[in-house]
Every structure is written in structure tokens, then in C-alpha cells.
Amino acid sequence: MNTSYDVKFWETRRNSASKTPSYTVRWTVGGLAKSKTFRTKALADSFLSDLRQAAKRGEAFDLKTGLPESMLAPARNEGPTFLTFSQSYLAGRWVHLSALSREAVAYALLSMLPMLVKDIPNRPEDDDLRAVLRTYALLPESRRSELPKQLEKALGWLEKASLPLADLAEPRVIRLALDSIALTFAGKSAAATTVRRKRAILHHMMESAVELRLLPSNPLHAVKWKRPVAADAVDPGTVVNPAQARALLDAVGRVGRTRGRRMVAMFACMYYAALRSEEVAALRRQNCHLPEEGWGVITLERARPQANKRWSDSGESHDERGLKHRAVKETRTIPIPPVLVALLRAHIDEYGAAADGRLFRTGQGSRYSASACSQVWQEARRLAFTPEQLVSRLAARPYDLRHAAVSLWLNAGVPAPEVAKRAGHSVDVLLKVYAKCIDGHQSRANGQIDHALDE
Known part of the structure; x- marks a missing residue:
């Protein structure tokens, strides 16, 4: 990783040209200009404060991302996979959620997990991947029954193939996650209310990953993706x-x-x-x-x-x-x-x-x-x-x-x-x-x- 200690900061700037007010943090690392835009001034100021504190501690800044070492995502071979993060996320939220909410989180993950995988040989059928997730892998360990033999291969493959969570910081990968929740299991366009619910779950998961310092920022904020319009009014x-x-x-x-x-x-x-x-x-x-x-x-x-x-x-x-x-x-x-x-x-x-x-x-x-x-x-x-x-x-x-x-x-x-x-x-x-x-x-x-x- 190429780093530099030559860091300069500028004041937060309001983007008045945008229809929706936003604020941009600007700084340079080794003479290279960096910027990051936020929806509110409070978020922008908080991010700028984190950068300045890291510089005061004498941290090196990455030339590619512009971030200090403490704010970089862990190395991909050290951090969790998306599967293991999903399991810990659902287990940690279990006692706070109703049965219907647990089911909603699980079904959002049934859409994403089979898609966010590496291209390795002997991929099982999607139905088998979803079956092992639904009946075993996404349940807390204390609630799991014995894994059926016919699903052992599916679980083993998924554990090997699941992408590192850090990969979701890439626009290409987070867009793949968004595209997966926009489809039904049969490959057809999902209902707008379903897509909206699953995206809200993905957003909360990414916020949790940022809070745990597993991701530097929520990757959903970095991509433009048009959500389907859901009708709230009764027909x-x-x-x-x-x-x-x-x-x-x-x-x-x-x-x-x-x-x-x-x-x-x-x-x-x-x-x-x-x-x-x-x-x-x-x-x-x-x-x-x-x-x-x-x-x-x-x-x-x-x-x-x-x-x-x-x-x-x-x-x-x-x-x-x-x-x-x-x-x-x-x-x-x-x-x-x-x-x-x-x-x-x-x-x-x-x-x-x-x-x-x-x-x-x-x-x-x-x-x-x-x-x-x-x-x-x-x-x-x-x-x-x-x-x-x-x-x-x-x-x-x-x-x-x-x-x-x-x-x-x-x-x-x-x-x-x-x-x-x-x-x-x-x-x-x-x-x-x-x-x-x-x-x-x-x-x-x-x-x-x-x-x-x-x-």
C-alpha cells in the first residue's frame, strides 16, 4: 500500500448547484486531491474531524483512497465474508426483532448471498443454496437442527465462495447486491414494496459494518440506483x-x-x-x-x-x-x-x-x-x-x-x-x-x- 504523511485539509463546502443540499469534504494526500460528499453538514464535519484526528495521531494516509490506516477496511483475507457477516448480523439482531422481521431479513439475504460469490467450480443449484441458508445457515446455532446430508455440499461451497465483505465497498459489487434484490427467485421483477424493504435491510447492514469498522463508509451512498416506486396509498x-x-x-x-x-x-x-x-x-x-x-x-x-x-x-x-x-x-x-x-x-x-x-x-x-x-x-x-x-x-x-x-x-x-x-x-x-x-x-x-x- 502506497501511503503519505503529507496531508492538507480544506473547509467543508456546500454544493449549492445540487437540487438536494449536500456537503463535500476536500483534502489532499501527497498532493493528490480527494473529496467525499455527504447529505448533511453534520456528517461531513464528523468525517472531516476523523481525518484530522488521524493526522494528529501521525497515521499514514493511503494515496489511493485518501483514508488513514485506521479508516481503511481490513485486508480482504482478514475480514469476514459476506456470509459470516450476515450470520453474525442476524444473530445479533435476533432478540430485538419480531418473527416477521427476522423472516424479512432472512429473505433479503436469500436474494443476495447466492449472487455475491466467487466464480468457483461445482456451484450448487440456487434452490439448494437458498434451502441451506433458510433452514440452517441463517439460524442462530442454538436453533439449528442437524444439517441434511444433501445440503452439506451446498453449505461448503457457499462458505468457500462467499465474497469478502470488504468487496462490497466496490461500486460493481454493491450494485450486484442491489440488482439481486430487484428480482424474484424466478428472475422476474420484484414488487416495488419488496425491493424497498430489502434495500432498507441492506442499508442497515452496511451501516452496521461501518459502525464495526469493517467498511470505511456505506457503499450504497456511492452508487446511483433508481429504486422502483412503491404505492403507499390503498388502491x-x-x-x-x-x-x-x-x-x-x-x-x-x-x-x-x-x-x-x-x-x-x-x-x-x-x-x-x-x-x-x-x-x-x-x-x-x-x-x-x-x-x-x-x-x-x-x-x-x-x-x-x-x-x-x-x-x-x-x-x-x-x-x-x-x-x-x-x-x-x-x-x-x-x-x-x-x-x-x-x-x-x-x-x-x-x-x-x-x-x-x-x-x-x-x-x-x-x-x-x-x-x-x-x-x-x-x-x-x-x-x-x-x-x-x-x-x-x-x-x-x-x-x-x-x-x-x-x-x-x-x-x-x-x-x-x-x-x-x-x-x-x-x-x-x-x-x-x-x-x-x-x-x-x-x-x-x-x-x-x-x-x-x-x-
């Missing part, structure tokens, strides 16, 4: 009106001999109380105040999101957690209309509750899986909808009932803060995501506009 084409919602709930009760009837009140909670699916799964008899007449109240305490058993704390498909966007023991109170009170009372009269008070469970007492709920829902759509509606996006998923509920409340004139409180959102998110007209209300809106224009 109005998915939102049912009250008549359509009632028809769907009636159809749910006609699916199978008893299977659908046991789920009517469950889906009704999503429409009449805007509950999330994980909130419905955790709803207990003691959470419900159900008077014989008038409005009732649901007081939510916990949620039971579904994830693969290998990522949960309990080893089951559902882990009990606090409510989304709330402190661990914080509750949410939702007034419920008489129609939902009646449905819940009828459900309890017919099916009772589990020993712990849970309302919704199969005939054998187990929890409903997401796939079971989806199967019943799709059959209900076939029973309730016209052929044109059936092939449309209208209420394509049970979760669209929640969107319909919040949209209905807003269109009914309920103040946004009250809607946000009931739905478990901030007002900002509510207005950005849920303020949509429901199906069939466009004509009423058009009439109001016509009336205003005629005045």
Missing part, C-alpha cells in the same frame, strides 16, 4: 362498499359445512372494527364488551402475527406480541356497531371460547393459518361477486376489509384523529394511505361537484 379498486361487504360476509357463512360459518365473525371484525389479521387472531372474550343492545367495545391488548415456525420465539406459527406501533402494554379501544356486537354474541353462543379466551379457532381448537383464511375468502368471493368483480382487484384479500372500514369511516365524516385512534395509525399515515373513496361513491362525489358548479 381504491380493492375497497368494497357496505352492500358488497355484507354480501361477502354472508357468502363466508356458506363456505363448506361449518368451516366458513366459524369465520364470519372473524372477518366481520376486520370490516366493522378495522382490526388487523394479527389482532383478530389474538382477540379474547375478555377483550369484548357486548351489551344486548347498542354499541359495544373491543379493547385490544395483544397481537398474534403469523410467521414460519423457524423464526418465532415459541417455535409455533404465531408469536404473541404487543400492538403494532405501540408500547408493549399499551391497549387500543374500538367502539363497535350493534351489527358486530350481534355477530360476536352469536359466535360465542355457538362456539364458545378457548381456555385462554380466544374467540377464533378451528373445530379442533387450533389457530387458523393464513392459507386457510385465504381459501375460504376466495370461495366467498366466487359466491358473492359477479364474474366481472371476481376477476377484478375488489376485496382480493381479507385485509382489504380493513381498508374498506377506514375508508367508510372517513367518507362518513368521522374526524381523522378519531379514525386514526380506532385504526391504530398516526393521522399522517391515515391521510396518506387510507383516505380513499369506496367503490360506488364516485357518483355521489360527482353530484356534489355538479351542484357546486351550478351555483
Whole structure:
């Protein structure tokens, strides 16, 4: 490595020509000009301070990168591979993440790890590489079962072929990582929301590597890569009106001999109380105040999101957690209309509750899986909808009932803060995501506009 002790620094400069304000640190090493641009002045000043402190300590500066020895990434044969860093990253974050978040990190790594490898012979099939990562290599050691023999070769190859983490400092390699998360496992373009989530995970991993001094800076800041645009707002084409919602709930009760009837009140909670699916799964008899007449109240305490058993704390498909966007023991109170009170009372009269008070469970007492709920829902759509509606996006998923509920409340004139409180959102998110007209209300809106224009 060629180094020099001849270092000079200049003041941080604001780049006024850029549309987005940025700040550039400038210095020279052995007479060679160096610069690095940051999004904020605080970051630029911090970086410049690190350089100056290194110079005061008498460190040599690398002529190629312009960085002092203490800020250079470790030699590639000394630092971790991307595989070993990924394993330590997920293991270190494990206790702080929900099962769904662990699964999201793992699936982002399933996209990247098979791509960030050296070109060495006898590469296994991608399916085998992902299988050994998903079922063994990315799990903490204490949760690993015995590695199947057919996957031993895949793991051995991956351990040898995985690129050094330091290679990700090269634009070519970090761009390869970005390109890998933009595709599905089948090689097609991934959904924009999926790409955005995986890029956020990669960004956090690179920030952690910088914090641990495994990389000199976050390499994502050095490449220009256009992210796909993700739609945050609810698609109005998915939102049912009250008549359509009632028809769907009636159809749910006609699916199978008893299977659908046991789920009517469950889906009704999503429409009449805007509950999330994980909130419905955790709803207990003691959470419900159900008077014989008038409005009732649901007081939510916990949620039971579904994830693969290998990522949960309990080893089951559902882990009990606090409510989304709330402190661990914080509750949410939702007034419920008489129609939902009646449905819940009828459900309890017919099916009772589990020993712990849970309302919704199969005939054998187990929890409903997401796939079971989806199967019943799709059959209900076939029973309730016209052929044109059936092939449309209208209420394509049970979760669209929640969107319909919040949209209905807003269109009914309920103040946004009250809607946000009931739905478990901030007002900002509510207005950005849920303020949509429901199906069939466009004509009423058009009439109001016509009336205003005629005045």
C-alpha cells in the first residue's frame, strides 16, 4: 500500500448547484486531491474531524483512497465474508426483532448471498443454496437442527465462495447486491414494496459494518440506483362498499359445512372494527364488551402475527406480541356497531371460547393459518361477486376489509384523529394511505361537484 504523511485539509463546502443540499469534504494526500460528499453538514464535519484526528495521531494516509490506516477496511483475507457477516448480523439482531422481521431479513439475504460469490467450480443449484441458508445457515446455532446430508455440499461451497465483505465497498459489487434484490427467485421483477424493504435491510447492514469498522463508509451512498416506486396509498379498486361487504360476509357463512360459518365473525371484525389479521387472531372474550343492545367495545391488548415456525420465539406459527406501533402494554379501544356486537354474541353462543379466551379457532381448537383464511375468502368471493368483480382487484384479500372500514369511516365524516385512534395509525399515515373513496361513491362525489358548479 502506497501511503503519505503529507496531508492538507480544506473547509467543508456546500454544493449549492445540487437540487438536494449536500456537503463535500476536500483534502489532499501527497498532493493528490480527494473529496467525499455527504447529505448533511453534520456528517461531513464528523468525517472531516476523523481525518484530522488521524493526522494528529501521525497515521499514514493511503494515496489511493485518501483514508488513514485506521479508516481503511481490513485486508480482504482478514475480514469476514459476506456470509459470516450476515450470520453474525442476524444473530445479533435476533432478540430485538419480531418473527416477521427476522423472516424479512432472512429473505433479503436469500436474494443476495447466492449472487455475491466467487466464480468457483461445482456451484450448487440456487434452490439448494437458498434451502441451506433458510433452514440452517441463517439460524442462530442454538436453533439449528442437524444439517441434511444433501445440503452439506451446498453449505461448503457457499462458505468457500462467499465474497469478502470488504468487496462490497466496490461500486460493481454493491450494485450486484442491489440488482439481486430487484428480482424474484424466478428472475422476474420484484414488487416495488419488496425491493424497498430489502434495500432498507441492506442499508442497515452496511451501516452496521461501518459502525464495526469493517467498511470505511456505506457503499450504497456511492452508487446511483433508481429504486422502483412503491404505492403507499390503498388502491381504491380493492375497497368494497357496505352492500358488497355484507354480501361477502354472508357468502363466508356458506363456505363448506361449518368451516366458513366459524369465520364470519372473524372477518366481520376486520370490516366493522378495522382490526388487523394479527389482532383478530389474538382477540379474547375478555377483550369484548357486548351489551344486548347498542354499541359495544373491543379493547385490544395483544397481537398474534403469523410467521414460519423457524423464526418465532415459541417455535409455533404465531408469536404473541404487543400492538403494532405501540408500547408493549399499551391497549387500543374500538367502539363497535350493534351489527358486530350481534355477530360476536352469536359466535360465542355457538362456539364458545378457548381456555385462554380466544374467540377464533378451528373445530379442533387450533389457530387458523393464513392459507386457510385465504381459501375460504376466495370461495366467498366466487359466491358473492359477479364474474366481472371476481376477476377484478375488489376485496382480493381479507385485509382489504380493513381498508374498506377506514375508508367508510372517513367518507362518513368521522374526524381523522378519531379514525386514526380506532385504526391504530398516526393521522399522517391515515391521510396518506387510507383516505380513499369506496367503490360506488364516485357518483355521489360527482353530484356534489355538479351542484357546486351550478351555483
